[in-house]
Amino acid sequence: MDALTVPTREVDLATTPLRTLNALLQGREVTGETPLGADEGVTVVNPRGAHAVAVGLDAPRQVRVAGHVGYYAAGMNQRADVVIEGNAGVGVAENMMSGSVVVRGNVSQSAGATAHGGLLVVEGDAAARCGISMKGVDIVVGGSIGHMSAFMAQAGRLVVRGDAGEALGDSIYEARIYVRGEVASLGADCVAKEMRPEHLEELAALLKAAGFEDDDPAAYTRYGSARTLYHFHVDNASAY
Numbered sequence: 001m002d003a004l005t006v007p008t009r010e011v012d013l014a015t016t017p018l019r020t021l022n023a024l025l026q027g028r029e030v031t032g033e034t035p036l037g038a039d040e041g042v043t044v045v046n047p048r049g050a051h052a053v054a055v056g057l058d059a060p061r062q063v064r065v066a067g068h069v070g071y072y073a074a075g076m077n078q079r080a081d082v083v084i085e086g087n088a089g090v091g092v093a094e095n096m097m098s099g100s101v102v103v104r105g106n107v108s109q110s111a112g113a114t115a116h117g118g119l120l121v122v123e124g125d126a127a128a129r130c131g132i133s134m135k136g137v138d139i140v141v142g143g144s145i146g147h148m149s150a151f152m153a154q155a156g157r158l159v160v161r162g163d164a165g166e167a168l169g170d171s172i173y174e175a176r177i178y179v180r181g182e183v184a185s186l187g188a189d190c191v192a193k194e195m196r197p198e199h200l201e202e203l204a205a206l207l208k209a210a211g212f213e214d215d216d217p218a219a220y221t222r223y224g225s226a227r228t229l230y231h232f233h234v235d236n237a238s239a240y
Contacts, residue, residue: 007040014046018053025057025080036061051089054082057099074101077118093120096137109146112139115156121210128165131158134175140210150177151187159206161215169223177223178203180215189229193222 115137128146144162153175170187
């Protein structure tokens with residue numbers, strides 16, 4: 001979403017309390033404020049690194065944040081499309097269920113943590129633990145990611161156009177990881193896997209959805225679970 005395509009209201013966080021912004025976005029009544037229309041979008045100006053911007057949205061609303069945000073932006077998102085035109089702090093799109101979150105800059109640790117669905121796009125780099133315990137979300141990172149990313153990732157897809165840090169996919173379950181660049185090291189039970197036609201098709205669709213359709217899916221390597229840690233076995237005790 002490059003620009004809002006619906007009627008738009010501007011909310012200035014220099015003068016409007018954050019609680020008021022989030023209440024409006026969540027469709028709640030706020031004293032002294034006109035409720036948002038069902039199809040009305042919002043442009044947030046002067047976010048100035050505020051934490052928990054645009055959290056708990058549960059309607060198909062378009063939101064554009066013009067600047068940098070702090071911790072847990074767009075957390076618990078359902079159905080909304082949120083664009084952050086800057087960097088984001090720890091836990092962006094944490095526990096997202098559906099909809100989309102696009103960050104034009106870089107993000108800190110734990111991007112998309114525990115997220116169950118939707119699409120998270122980071123156009124820059126992501127720090128450590130990107131996609132930790134992801135449960136069905138799709139994450140596409142335009143740059144590189146830090147260490148321990150996709151730790152205990154249970155479901156979903158993580159696409160990395162750059163490099164990946166140490167211990168990628170440690171203790172991974174059924175999530176799939178696609179990396180175009182170098183991987184510093186793989187975590188416990190994470191292995192490189194064959195790129196079959198269905199994976200090339202899946203990756204092409206993810207790249208297109210994230211705006212990177214010019215990438216060649218064949219340039220990526222797929223990683224996933226070796227499935228040796230699903231059940232405890234004494235021979236694998238050192239890996240737990």
